Amino acid sequence: MKLIISRETLLKPLQIASSVVERRQTLPVLSNVLLKANNQHLTLIGTDLEVEIVTQIPLEESVEGEITLPARKFLDICRALPDNANLNIETDGEKAMIRSGRSRFSLATLPASEFPNIEPMTSPYEFSISQKVLKSLIDQTQFSMAQQDVRYYLNGLMLELSPNELCAVATDGHRLALCKAEADLQIDETRQFIVPRKGVTELVRLLEESDTPARIQVGENHIRVDLPDISFTSKLIDGKFPDYNQVIPANPTKIVSCDREALYQAFARASVLSNEKYRGMRLELSPNQLKATVHNPEQEEAEEELEVQYSGEEFEIGFNVSYFIDALAAIKADQVQVNFTDANQSCLIHGLGDDSCKYVIMPMRL
Amino acid sequence: MLLPWQHTIFQQLQQCRRENRLPHAILLSGPAGIGKQALAEAFALSLLCESPHTDGTACGACHACAMFHAGSHPDLHRIGPEDTSKNIRIDQIRALIETLSLRSHYGRHKVVILNPADAMNTAAANSLLKTLEEPPPDTILLLLSARPSRLPATIRSRCQTLHMATPHPEEAASWLKSQLEAGQETETLLALAGGAPLTALQLAEDERLASRKQMLSDWLQLANGEGDPVRLASNWVKPDAALPITWIYGWLTDMIRLRASQTTRLNNPDAKATLQKLAEELDLQRIYGMLDRVQDAMRLLDSQVNPQMILEGILLYWRNLPRTAKNN
Numbered sequence: 184m185k186l187i188i189s190r191e192t193l194l195k196p197l198q199i200a201s202s203v204v205e206r207r208q209t210l211p212v213l214s215n216v217l218l219k220a221n222n223q224h225l226t227l228i229g230t231d232l233e234v235e236i237v238t239q240i241p242l243e244e245s246v247e248g249e250i251t252l253p254a255r256k257f258l259d260i261c262r263a264l265p266d267n268a269n270l271n272i273e274t275d276g277e278k279a280m281i282r283s284g285r286s287r288f289s290l291a292t293l294p295a296s297e298f299p300n301i302e303p304m305t306s307p308y309e310f311s312i313s314q315k316v317l318k319s320l321i322d323q324t325q326f327s328m329a330q331q332d333v334r335y336y337l338n339g340l341m342l343e344l345s346p347n348e349l350c351a352v353a354t355d356g357h358r359l360a361l362c363k364a365e366a367d368l369q370i371d372e373t374r375q376f377i378v379p380r381k382g383v384t385e386l387v388r389l390l391e392e393s394d395t396p397a398r399i400q401v402g403e404n405h406i407r408v409d410l411p412d413i414s415f416t417s418k419l420i421d422g423k424f425p426d427y428n429q430v431i432p433a434n435p436t437k438i439v440s441c442d443r444e445a446l447y448q449a450f451a452r453a454s455v456l457s458n459e460k461y462r463g464m465r466l467e468l469s470p471n472q473l474k475a476t477v478h479n480p481e482q483e484e485a486e487e488e489l490e491v492q493y494s495g496e497e498f499e500i501g502f503n504v505s506y507f508i509d510a511l512a513a514i515k516a517d518q519v520q521v522n523f524t525d526a527n528q529s530c531l532i533h534g535l536g537d538d539s540c541k542y543v544i545m546p547m548r549l
Numbered sequence: 550m551l552l553p554w555q556h557t558i559f560q561q562l563q564q565c566r567r568e569n570r571l572p573h574a575i576l577l578s579g580p581a582g583i584g585k586q587a588l589a590e591a592f593a594l595s596l597l598c599e600s601p602h603t604d605g606t607a608c609g610a611c612h613a614c615a616m617f618h619a620g621s622h623p624d625l626h627r628i629g630p631e632d633t634s635k636n637i638r639i640d641q642i643r644a645l646i647e648t649l650s651l652r653s654h655y656g657r658h659k660v661v662i663l664n665p666a667d668a669m670n671t672a673a674a675n676s677l678l679k680t681l682e683e684p685p686p687d688t689i690l691l692l693l694s695a696r697p698s699r700l701p702a703t704i705r706s707r708c709q710t711l712h713m714a715t716p717h718p719e720e721a722a723s724w725l726k727s728q729l730e731a732g733q734e735t736e737t738l739l740a741l742a743g744g745a746p747l748t749a750l751q752l753a754e755d756e757r758l759a760s761r762k763q764m765l766s767d768w769l770q771l772a773n774g775e776g777d778p779v780r781l782a783s784n785w786v787k788p789d790a791a792l793p794i795t796w797i798y799g800w801l802t803d804m805i806r807l808r809a810s811q812t813t814r815l816n817n818p819d820a821k822a823t824l825q826k827l828a829e830e831l832d833l834q835r836i837y838g839m840l841d842r843v844q845d846a847m848r849l850l851d852s853q854v855n856p857q858m859i860l861e862g863i864l865l866y867w868r869n870l871p872r873t874a875k876n877n
Contacts, residue, residue, distance in 0.1 A: 335650035
């Protein structure tokens with residue numbers, strides 16, 4: 184392999200591809216990045232076996248070939264070269280020579296055949312969606328994913344495709360976040376798959392607040408998201424997501440609505456004095472008034488009163504205040520509606536007049 | 550990779566695979582040094598290969614085979630004690646469970662080789678139970694152990710046990726011959742290794758055989774009341790205290806055999822005369838007593854007890870055994 188490339192064109196794609204390469208690796212080849220050159224393109228691939236990122240750079244002249252180089256060292260060299268340097272990369276036996284101006288580097292390589300890159304999918308299901316919409320779907324749900332739960336199918340974000348809707352659901356067993364977006368998917372029946380936590384957090388970093396479409400391919404084992412110049416692939420979780428519809432309260436009777444920001448601020452203040460481990464908060468509702476009280480083992484107490492629209496009977500209920508704060512932060516509407524059934528059942532939160540995003544929180548016994 | 554005496558058992562596994570009734574967890578048991586790892590690797594490779602031959606063996610040419618031989622196949626997970634630890638720790642098992650929860654990289658099987666499975670500590674073994682009982686689809690767990698009785702019953706009962714016997718002496722000898730330079734005593738090596746060909750091969754390749762001769766003569770001197778057990782123990786403890794104890798175990802069992810019959814098969818055919826003489830000097834019951842001590846010592850070696858003290862204990866006991874020859 185032989186190619187000439189300028190530092191500027193190489194640096195950003197290399198940074199992106201090597202962002203998933205972990206420093207400490209059990210398999211030596213995983214700390215390398217794969218370089219593939221053909222007549223028109225240089226392709227860079229980095230992987231940690233769970234997530235793979237492929238970036239492409241147009242090339243003017245090159246000799247075909249493929250090789251893997253230590254990602255961290257290659258990146259550090261590129262970064263440290265002067266701004267308008269040109270790199271001349273050439274394989275030489277078991278080494279790769281990089282020449283630029285009067286600098287010369289000889290890097291250790293591993294053969295490309297040892298690199299576990301993901302093969303192209305066979306007959307995937309494909310669709311396109313704008314990056315902005317996908318990003319907001321993920322942002323509004325991902326905080327509810329479980330972390331290292333033994334129910335491994337909860338350690339990720341479930342995406343559900345139905346004929347005209349894309350739906351994202353995340354739950355950790357105590358709370359659930361659900362967000363829907365309209366999309367023309369041209370599909371006959373609903374389809375579900377679970378993207379693991381790591382894939383979700385890496386993907387959301389790559390998505391931009393723009394209307395340019397992301398092309399998505401879903402296969403048996405992987406999901407691939409093609410963005411301009413970047414192709415992102417993640418493994419899927421091997422499991423079935425629980426039936427989330429059963430969790431959403433069907434007929435809430437006690438409906439409270441109020442200003443989202445005011446409620447968020449009040450809970451954020453109150454949470455300072457909550458028990459650090461259990462984060463319990465007591466809510467007392469009476470007509471047009473909501474009172475939140477928290478206390479901690481040091482006998483400190485906080486009390487917040489807030490005017491709300493509520494016309495039902497008085498009652499008390501306990502919650503983990505962090506779950507409430509997370510949900511209120513994710514809702515975009517100015518007014519929120521909080522729906523209760525009774526003190527032993529989950530509550531449902533959504534923007535007033537907007538139920539594209541729903542948050543369900545289980546109560547706590549205080 | 551597959552050793553000559555493993556073809557039958559390998560084909561058995563392939564037969565299961567063709568009939569689609571491959572167990573999801575297999576416990577490969579059998580004495581050390583008979584090639585459990587080789588069989589497990591060959592079978593794993595045959596599951597991962599992109600275009601295996603009709604008899605199930607891997608093609609050796611595809612991308613999967615290349616990655617397998619480079620040790621970088623993403624659907625093969627090898628778990629064993631890390632760094633200087635003797636145990637497989639719970640973190641390793643938890644990480645394994647997390648990776649297994651994801652789909653396979655290449656859409657074929659996910660294979661786990663746990664070797665040695667009995668190195669799992671209690672916490673690690675317990676954390677594996679749920680996955681071992683019901684792994685994700687297309688996952689095959691291969692547990693290897695020379696001492697399956699050390700595994701918790703909860704682990705054993707969740708695996709299908711496949712016992713590998715010591716290969717037939719002729720088969721083992723002919724393989725060993727092909728691996729060694731001419732002129733080496735394959736029969737003696739095999740006998741010393743208890744019939745395990747890989748152990749025999751290892752013996753031939755390092756200096757342990759030479760050190761055994763020295764140890765045997767030291768041991769004889771001790772029996773005559775000469776030499777210092779403490780000094781000997783400090784010499785023997787390096788590089789590996791398990792080795793002298795295995796030798797002693799072999800000598801003692803041979804002594805017991807020789808008391809019973811003259812024509813029996815021995816672990817140490819080359820030292821028959823010496824052992825015969827030693828055996829006649831001792832009361833049979835006392836040899837058995839000594840053997841018990843040695844077995845205890847083997848168990849203690851896996852614990853935190855100082856290995857040198859274990860050796861000292863054995864050697865002192867050996868020196869102080871009452872001998873008829875000395876009394877006369």
